[in-house]
Amino acid sequence: MRVDSVPEATLRRLPSYYHYLLRLREKGQEATSAAQIGAALGVHHTQVRKDLAVTGSQGRPKVGHRVDDLIASIEEFLNWNNVSDAFLVGAGHLGTALLGYAGFERAGVRIVAAFDASPRRAGRKVQGVPVLPVEKLPDLARRMHIAIGILTVPADEAQAVAEMMVGAGIQAIWNFAPIVLDLPEAVIVEDVALYSSLGVLSRKLAVRRKAASGKGSAGTGP
Amino acid sequence: MRVDSVPEATLRRLPSYYHYLLRLREKGQEATSAAQIGAALGVHHTQVRKDLAVTGSQGRPKVGHRVDDLIASIEEFLNWNNVSDAFLVGAGHLGTALLGYAGFERAGVRIVAAFDASPRRAGRKVQGVPVLPVEKLPDLARRMHIAIGILTVPADEAQAVAEMMVGAGIQAIWNFAPIVLDLPEAVIVEDVALYSSLGVLSRKLAVRRKAASGKGSAGTGP
DNA sequence: TTTTTATCGAGATGTTTTTCTCGATATATC
DNA sequence: GATATATCGAGAAAAACATCTCGATAAAAA
Numbered sequence: 001m002r003v004d005s006v007p008e009a010t011l012r013r014l015p016s017y018y019h020y021l022l023r024l025r026e027k028g029q030e031a032t033s034a035a036q037i038g039a040a041l042g043v044h045h046t047q048v049r050k051d052l053a054v055t056g057s058q059g060r061p062k063v064g065h066r067v068d069d070l071i072a073s074i075e076e077f078l079n080w081n082n083v084s085d086a087f088l089v090g091a092g093h094l095g096t097a098l099l100g101y102a103g104f105e106r107a108g109v110r111i112v113a114a115f116d117a118s119p120r121r122a123g124r125k126v127q128g129v130p131v132l133p134v135e136k137l138p139d140l141a142r143r144m145h146i147a148i149g150i151l152t153v154p155a156d157e158a159q160a161v162a163e164m165m166v167g168a169g170i171q172a173i174w175n176f177a178p179i180v181l182d183l184p185e186a187v188i189v190e191d192v193a194l195y196s197s198l199g200v201l202s203r204k205l206a207v208r209r210k211a212a213s214g215k216g217s218a219g220t221g222p
Numbered sequence: 223m224r225v226d227s228v229p230e231a232t233l234r235r236l237p238s239y240y241h242y243l244l245r246l247r248e249k250g251q252e253a254t255s256a257a258q259i260g261a262a263l264g265v266h267h268t269q270v271r272k273d274l275a276v277t278g279s280q281g282r283p284k285v286g287h288r289v290d291d292l293i294a295s296i297e298e299f300l301n302w303n304n305v306s307d308a309f310l311v312g313a314g315h316l317g318t319a320l321l322g323y324a325g326f327e328r329a330g331v332r333i334v335a336a337f338d339a340s341p342r343r344a345g346r347k348v349q350g351v352p353v354l355p356v357e358k359l360p361d362l363a364r365r366m367h368i369a370i371g372i373l374t375v376p377a378d379e380a381q382a383v384a385e386m387m388v389g390a391g392i393q394a395i396w397n398f399a400p401i402v403l404d405l406p407e408a409v410i411v412e413d414v415a416l417y418s419s420l421g422v423l424s425r426k427l428a429v430r431r432k433a434a435s436g437k438g439s440a441g442t443g444p
Numbered sequence: 445t446t447t448t449t450a451t452c453g454a455g456a457t458g459t460t461t462t463t464c465t466c467g468a469t470a471t472a473t474c
Numbered sequence: 475g476a477t478a479t480a481t482c483g484a485g486a487a488a489a490a491c492a493t494c495t496c497g498a499t500a501a502a503a504a
Contacts, residue, residue, distance in 0.1 A: 004425075004426070004429045006425075007490075007491065009490085010491095011421050011425050012415065012418040012421065012422060013418070014421055015400070015415065015417035015418045015420065015421040016400070016402060016417070016418065018417075018421075019377070019400045019401065019417065020402070033450080033451065033452090034451080034452075035450090035451080040402065040404075041402045042402060044493060044494095046453090046492080046493065046494075046495095047491090047492060047493075049451095049452070049453065050453090050491095050492090053453075053454095058452090058453095059451070059452055059453085060451080060452075060499085060500065060501090061449095061450070061451045061452050061453095061498075061499045061500045062449075062450050062452085062499075062501045062502075063450085063451075063500075063501070064450085064451065065452095078421050078424050078425050078428075079424050079425060079427070079428035080421075080424060082428075084424075084427070092319075092322075093318060093319035093321075093322040093323075094319040094323075096315060096319065097314075097315035097316040097318065099315075100315040101315075101316075103400075103417075104420065107417055107424065108420065108424040109420060148423070148427070155241070171427060171430065172423050172427045174420070174423055178237070178238070178241045179241065180242070180262065180263045180264055182262075186430075188423060188426045188427055190419050190422055190423040190426075192414070192419050193234065193238065194414065195237040195240075195241065195329055196233075196234040196235070196237045196238065197396065197412050197413075197414050198237065198330065198331060198396070198412075199233050199237040199302075200230060200233045200234060201370070201394050201396055201410060201412040202300050202301050202302060202306075202329065202330040202331070203228070203233050203300050204394065204410045204412075205301070205306070205369060205370070205393060205394045205410060206300075229460075229461065231460090231462090232461095255480080255481065256481080257481075266462070266464095268462080268463065268465095268483090269462060271481095271482070271483065272461095272462090272483090275483075280483095281481070281482055281483085282469085282471090282481080282482075283468075283469045283470045283479095283481045283482050283483095284469075284470050284471045284472080284479075284480050284481050285470075285471070285480085285481075286480085286481065286482085287482095
């Protein structure tokens with residue numbers, strides 16, 4: 001029997017439910033329904049129900065779910081109520097941007113140190129987080145029991161840095177480099193594929209233009 | 223008949239094939255096979271074949287595909303050989319990071335101007351791109367026929383800015399805000415859901431820990 | 445109190461996506 | 475020139491995922 005039988009598609013939707021629920025709560029709404037969530041986020045209401053079911057939250061006929069309960073259930077299910085310390089490697093523009101995000105703590109991740117190969121960047125503090133020479137990562141990661149590594153280095157350095165992370169006991173990597181890392185299967189890798197996103201965008205735009213200019217088919221032609 | 227019958231999953235994989243092929247070319251390799259690409263990127267080789275088929279590229283038995291041809295086919299299919307001008311709104315940390323990325327031009331997108339609501343940020347140049355007050359966006363976007371908008375503003379401003387973009391004739395939005403935009407169906411929206419990514423990461427890590435500490439099930443309990 | 449209604453949750457059905465299977469073919473080897 | 479082999483591409487099978495259907499139920503309305 002599989003340890004993790006929750007569809008990954010569900011895992012990807014839960015955070016967006018979560019943020020929507022936070023906004024509902026801010027507005028003072030106390031209860032909501034699968035139908036409301038689905039309509040706001042463009043997901044079929046039965047799908048929303050199935051997704052929420054995996055968190056263990058129960059709704060009541062005619063009233064739906066209490067917003068507070070749902071938020072708590074999702075947090076618990078995603079383990080977002082337990083913050084893990086993370087190291088970030090690559091204190092360039094993107095790395096700096098991530099260091100500036102306060103919101104990640106709400107998503108279970110606190111960046112406690114950043115690393116960079118360039119001595120020019122090391123030694124300073126960025127957004128209150130110290131930037132250290134990358135050579136110091138292995139020892140520190142081991143001693144601090146760091147579980148999460150965030151990879152914001154250029155593509156050609158990503159594999160080597162990832163291996164260093166894994167060697168230092170890091171178990172999960174949030175990878176922003178446009179590369180598929182080759183690591184032991186036990187390591188959890190989550191890619192933020194910016195270019196995939198751009199591929200979809202660009203293709204859809206091209207198809208739309210082609211359709212608008214009269215041609216019905218989207219193929220590349222005979 | 224649907225205009226666009228290519229699976230979105232395929233569109234998302236093509237960019238990663240593309241980057242892998244660029245690296246192969248750099249190393250001087252002239253031909254490759256679906257099996258090689260699949261092994262490197264963790265995709266089944268028959269899946270790679272189906273994906274490449276949509277670009278129109280043909281392989282030859284025993285030799286595979288010419289790397290150059292494949293690169294060109296993917297570029298053409300994604301329309302990455304035609305660069306579109308884009309406006310970015312939200313010149314904070316993340317926006318600045320994106321402005322610094324040279325690689326997007328290779329993916330069909332050139333950021334020609336940035337906008338920000340804060341007068342403190344407007345007027346300067348960031349990474350060689352001028353930052354303007356957001357009020358100037360509609361007029362400029364219309365006059366320059368801007369098709370792509372990049373949204374890197376805080377969540378609570380995202381909807382309003384998106385509407386401004388659409389009103390100014392922008393047809394596709396690359397959205398980094400953790401919110402589902404409510405826009406006319408004709409508008410192409412591509413979300414970069416950083417938190418979805420973190421949700422998957424966090425959940426998998428939690429499941430792994432639970433599994434390691436003896437318990438077999440990953441549920442939230444009875 | 446009875447009826448109506450909004451919502452849930454479980455199971456059946458349908459669709460999309462991925463993987464498996466197998467015959468065809470171009471190159472390389474004998 | 476004949477045989478072997480790596481690779482392709484098309485179609486079948488399997489798996490994953492989304493949608494539809496329907497009975498149950500708690501609250502609200504009559």
